[in-house]
Amino acid sequence: MTTLTETRNPASADLAPIGLVEAQAFVWAEAELLDRHDYLPWLALWTEDGRYIIPIERDADDYAAVLNIAYDDGEMREARVKRLRSGFSMSSAPPARTVRTVSRFVVETSEPGALVLRAAQIIVEYKYTRTRTLAADVTYRLVREGERLLLDRKVVTLINSDDTLHGIGYLF
Amino acid sequence: MTDVAVEDYAALVRDDRVHTSLYRDAAIFEAEMDRIFKNSWVWVAHASEIADRNSYKTSYVGRQPVIVTRDKDGQVHVLLNRCRHRAASICEARKGKSSVFVCPYHGWSYNVDGSLRKVPYAEGYRDDFDKAEFSLVSLRTEDYNGMIFATFREDIQPLAEYLGPARKWIDLFMKQGAGFGVKALGEHRFRFPGNWKIQLENTTDAYHFPIVHKTFLSSLDEETENLMDVLGQGGWVEDLGNGHSVMVMIPDLIDLEDNLHAPIPERFADLAAELAAEGHADDQVRRIVRAVGGSGFNLNLFPNVACSMAFFRVLRPISVEETEIQHIAIGMDGGPEAGNRMRMRLHEHFQGPMGFGTPDDAEGWERVQRGAQAGDDLWIMLNRGVEAPEGRAAPGHNAGDVSAETGMRAAYQMWKRMMAV
Incomplete structure (x- = not known):
């Protein structure tokens, strides 16, 4: 599930290792984009084949083979962002306000130009006088491309992913 | 909300409109749980969710938690998820496979058809303790083309007739x-x-x-x-x-x-x-x-x-x-x-x-x-x-x-x- 080399193109890869501090800075910048609902720059953070996955099942070997909350390739991410930005989706116009923190970073594997990082994410969500807290384990696969890092895979496993949720009008 | 002074529920439904109290009156909700959900066929499972022998899922009939099981003969049972001893729920998993359900509190165990199998330290009960009296409560269950329904009522029409x-x-x-x-x-x-x-x-x-x-x-x-x-x-x-x-x-x-x-x-x-x-x-x-x-x-x-x-x-x-x-x-x-x-x-x-x-x-x-x-x-x-x-x-x-x-x-x-x- 977290093989580093799966989607790497060795020919173009910048193989300098990705350090924890560099990775954290990337993850925090991404988190802030999402809290600001600033989705166009968020789309640009991804590799072409990157997968954004919000699973239901907690131990699936292959998320493509099971039902998920979201299983997005690039096309679906774009469609999702278009929807959230359109102003015509009742659940995201206006969206809930969110404030999130990402912490408890652990490097799972590190290879030249690629890093798999696990972290904890806490989101506090507010809409219609109601404040909710959502916790998740997040796994990031980051790859280096030229001067920047890109998201190649992000799996957000909510603490209650296989239980009852509510309508979500923003991104994790 | 007190706009329904009497239980004249019929007056709240006209041919082309229903009264807003149907959405917001807690007393009406209580009556619905009793008069509708305890008096009709309520869907509990699709057959494929409990495809194998001894597989089960947990579900609800109205507000009452149930376990839907398939026994070794393929028969489906819908059982109230409540130990007959002191009421603890006997199954909290969403689905799974088991040939026995054991209450975690005092260890009463039940077969998948709901019958009481064993009571620990049985010598503490009188000689006339009859296990047959303490099966899990089993609801009437019928299915149509894989859709499994249960009801608390023995005397309502068969499911096929209800579906029409x-x-x-x-x-x-x-x-x-x-x-x-x-x-x-x-x-x-x-x-x-x-x-x-x-x-x-x-x-x-x-x-x-x-x-x-x-x-x-x-x-x-x-x-x-x-x-x-x-x-x-x-x-x-x-x-x-x-x-x-x-x-x-x-x-x-x-x-x-x-x-x-x-x-x-x-x-x-x-x-x-x-x-x-x-x-x-x-x-x-x-x-x-x-x-x-x-x-x-x-x-x-x-x-x-x-x-x-x-x-x-x-x-x-x-x-x-x-x-x-x-x-x-x-x-x-x-x-x-x-x-x-x-x-x-x-x-x-x-x-x-x-x-x-x-x-x-x-x-x-x-x-x-x-x-x-x-x-x-x-x-x-x-x-x-x-x-x-x-x-x-x-x-x-x-x-x-x-x-x-x-x-x-x-x-x-x-x-x-x-x-x-």
Whole structure:
């Protein structure tokens, strides 16, 4: 599930290792984009084949083979962002306000130009006088491309992913 | 809310409207749990969810938690999830496989048919302690084409009779198995802060579709967007009796075994090629592809389940202003993996907490509940489309055009019959 080399193109890869501090800075910048609902720059953070996955099942070997909350390739991410930005989706116009923190970073594997990082994410969500807290384990696969890092895979496993949720009008 | 001074529930349902207290009066909700959910057939499972011997799932009949089991002879049992000793729930897993249920509190163990197997330290009871008196409470259980229902009542009509003309639509819906049979592939579960009947109405509400789901429609390719023009294809809504109704949105997709030689839609071209490469004959490829695309209608079964285009929608009342929904994805039982994967991706696209459809539905339902707090004597209007389109529905059945509120009127007339006792 977290093989580093799966989607790497060795020919173009910048193989300098990705350090924890560099990775954290990337993850925090991404988190802030999402809290600001600033989705166009968020789309640009991804590799072409990157997968954004919000699973239901907690131990699936292959998320493509099971039902998920979201299983997005690039096309679906774009469609999702278009929807959230359109102003015509009742659940995201206006969206809930969110404030999130990402912490408890652990490097799972590190290879030249690629890093798999696990972290904890806490989101506090507010809409219609109601404040909710959502916790998740997040796994990031980051790859280096030229001067920047890109998201190649992000799996957000909510603490209650296989239980009852509510309508979500923003991104994790 | 005290606008119902007496229990004159019949007065709250008129032919073309229902009173707002049906959404917000806690006393009415309590009466519904008693008079409706304890007096009718309530859906608890699809057969594929407990396919194997000794498999089980947990579910609800109204507010009462149950375990749905399949015993070693294949017989299905629906058992109250409560130890007969001191009431502890005996199973908290959502599903699984077990030949015995053991209460975690004092270790009473039960067979999957509910019979009490063993009591620890039995010498503490008198000699006349009779295990037969302490089986798990077992509900009357019947199924139709894989849809398993249970009821607290021994004396109501058989399930098949209760479903009546809805059976034909269940049979059509199950053609999504493409000859392999239908299998539950997984489910989304979510809650919204609103009354259960708001959700019941929604399954037979084509009117909202182009409005609420504008962003879903605009995320589709042009061919599919045209297909999903649900108001523009001559569809209809038909009252099927006993509160059930069918809303036909895409008449071409009523019978998935018809029109097999129509061109394969562009979005299924890759799937068709993959199936052909796997060695499926052209007829079989077409049949599978058409099944993967889903049915063109919503069948609403009173009070708690719908066969909705390509999935089962199950509602569970929690309180007068809280409802839990399951959207169960279905696919082919043993059919090609590629087809089932596509079914799951299509399901994720619209359904669930982050689908392109469900969150907007849920927000709409919440807005209904919030808005319904205003006004002291206002009514929920159900007067859309009282004229039947010609030649559509079965003779003798009340029908309206696809965006008519016929299905809601049908459900509320059943509500009235059950509540005004």
